[in-house]
Amino acid sequence: MIPKQPTGIKGLDEVLQGGLPKGRVTVLRGGHGTGKTVFALEFLWRNALAGEPGLFVTFEEQASSLKENALAMGWDFQRLEDEKKFAIIAIDLTPDIVMSGEFNIDGAIAIIRQKAKAIGAGVFAIDASDRLLGLFHDPSQRSRRLQGLHMALQNQKLTGIITVKDDAPGMDQFEYVSDCVLRLDQRVEDQINTRRLRVTKYRGSGYLSNEHPFLITSSGVRLLPVSGVGLSYAPPSARASSGVSQLDELLGGGYFAGTSVIIAGASGTGKTTLASTFSAASCAAGERVLFASYEESESSLVRAMLSPGIDLRPQLEAGCLRVLSRLPEAMGPDQHLFSIIEAIEEFSPHHVVVDAISATERMGNESAAFDFQVRLIYHCKDRGITCVFTTQARQWTRMSDMANFELSSLAECVVGLEQEWRDEGFERRIAVIKSRGTNHANGVYPFHITSRGVEIESAPVIPGHRSPHARESEGGRDA
Amino acid sequence: MPDHDFSNSERPKFRFLLFIADGEPNSVAAKENLRSFCAEELGVDHEVEVVNVLDDAQPALDHGIVLTPALLVVEPPPRVIVAGSLSDRDKIRFALRLPTPARAL
Numbered sequence: 001m002i003p004k005q006p007t008g009i010k011g012l013d014e015v016l017q018g019g020l021p022k023g024r025v026t027v028l029r030g031g032h033g034t035g036k037t038v039f040a041l042e043f044l045w046r047n048a049l050a051g052e053p054g055l056f057v058t059f060e061e062q063a064s065s066l067k068e069n070a071l072a073m074g075w076d077f078q079r080l081e082d083e084k085k086f087a088i089i090a091i092d093l094t095p096d097i098v099m100s101g102e103f104n105i106d107g108a109i110a111i112i113r114q115k116a117k118a119i120g121a122g123v124f125a126i127d128a129s130d131r132l133l134g135l136f137h138d139p140s141q142r143s144r145r146l147q148g149l150h151m152a153l154q155n156q157k158l159t160g161i162i163t164v165k166d167d168a169p170g171m172d173q174f175e176y177v178s179d180c181v182l183r184l185d186q187r188v189e190d191q192i193n194t195r196r197l198r199v200t201k202y203r204g205s206g207y208l209s210n211e212h213p214f215l216i217t218s219s220g221v222r223l224l225p226v227s228g229v230g231l232s233y234a235p236p237s238a239r240a241s242s243g244v245s246q247l248d249e250l251l252g253g254g255y256f257a258g259t260s261v262i263i264a265g266a267s268g269t270g271k272t273t274l275a276s277t278f279s280a281a282s283c284a285a286g287e288r289v290l291f292a293s294y295e296e297s298e299s300s301l302v303r304a305m306l307s308p309g310i311d312l313r314p315q316l317e318a319g320c321l322r323v324l325s326r327l328p329e330a331m332g333p334d335q336h337l338f339s340i341i342e343a344i345e346e347f348s349p350h351h352v353v354v355d356a357i358s359a360t361e362r363m364g365n366e367s368a369a370f371d372f373q374v375r376l377i378y379h380c381k382d383r384g385i386t387c388v389f390t391t392q393a394r395q396w397t398r399m400s401d402m403a404n405f406e407l408s409s410l411a412e413c414v415v416g417l418e419q420e421w422r423d424e425g426f427e428r429r430i431a432v433i434k435s436r437g438t439n440h441a442n443g444v445y446p447f448h449i450t451s452r453g454v455e456i457e458s459a460p461v462i463p464g465h466r467s468p469h470a471r472e473s474e475g476g477r478d479a
Numbered sequence: 480m481p482d483h484d485f486s487n488s489e490r491p492k493f494r495f496l497l498f499i500a501d502g503e504p505n506s507v508a509a510k511e512n513l514r515s516f517c518a519e520e521l522g523v524d525h526e527v528e529v530v531n532v533l534d535d536a537q538p539a540l541d542h543g544i545v546l547t548p549a550l551l552v553v554e555p556p557p558r559v560i561v562a563g564s565l566s567d568r569d570k571i572r573f574a575l576r577l578p579t580p581a582r583a584l
Contacts, residue, residue: 100565107549
């Protein structure tokens, strides 16, 4: 493994499996407004905080406006400069330059070298290098100067980033000489702005391939690595009560802690009630629950749950329950994912409830929603957090079709809810459609939502019903 | 009689800072090209200070000079930078707003 320099940027070091190649130059390519400067600045900021002084060179912006913009992210470069942990070189290339004969960039290299030496810099960033190299109109000259700059920097044994505009001519050369190349990209799909980072090259090191979404937040860059999913999770053992003792029995002891559970059913079948029952029971057991509500606000959720006798208020007050209420349309799936993951990191819940995961489709398109779901599941799985997702099935979906959606293949357990109109009113039914690794019941049971919560009848309406996952429910202990 | 006398109020009309990376071919050429240009076209009414960026880069930074060699025209104003080996005299004349001599055919 080659030596690496952590960037300190959330998620990036994970993608780079430790950081940038130490003592080498990394090229950061991207179009206008993709976030190159922010990446470069944050890299220097985090390193300075870690005790590694840095040098920032720009050919585009004035030092004062750059520092001002950085301050908006909470990065006080002026203070670092005063403490001699940071230096900024802003070179204005706009004054009238008349060209007469051949020239090179030894001046720039000398300036960088001497400034770096003066503050003992270990890291650097050169922003908008294409502006400097754009002074060379002849392509072969440009690529020679580029390689010269690269070599001179490499000789300094500094670790650094050079940002380059994507469409800058002749910059492909850079990719050949560099050991590490990152590409940023920003696009709008379905009116949703998404930013992505991709490692296109990393000599001598592994890295997470794929395109990794990132956000530029008020506190810097936040990257969410799309990991090659390691399927090495320890098999679940501990059980978490669903909050309904009869359902725990049908499940063979409750949900498995740290796994994914889906409660599927049409509108009005009692999904939110069942999920809230689980939340309340977990809180009562001394565990923390993050309840992400994409359907209603915290207050209307609390109010709605009072009728089936679930009072969430004391748990909210005690701090063991937290509601994250977000309008799906309010932002794109990436931002939603960041927002829930940030809440998870801050609150470190034992369980995460999402009501309803099907609402994520309104964050963008179907594939973006699925991406959100999968990544949330793996994020939780990595941390041993139970996921309980409700999902809206089409009206009158039968039990047998309830597990017939993409996400169910990723869930260890699917509980189906259905209702049917009878002369005496709706009859609600519940079934454990699948529950991996358990000896669960596979009948369909009537249930009621009363002022005391969910009550499941002991006699099944369909005792011998085989679930679509017959293999897994083989030997199910039917009543 | 404005001779070599730069002593008091009499400043030369042309004052230059020549930024070089000492030893580098373009810089070596620039020094020589400037010397002959001044001698042949400016006479004695000039002053050149050579700055080796490899010794001290601070003056280059102060003047925003990143290319070498580069000639900074200090006097007369406005401030102009002529970058390169100064092989093209027309460009220097242009920068100094001197007339281009008629060429012999």
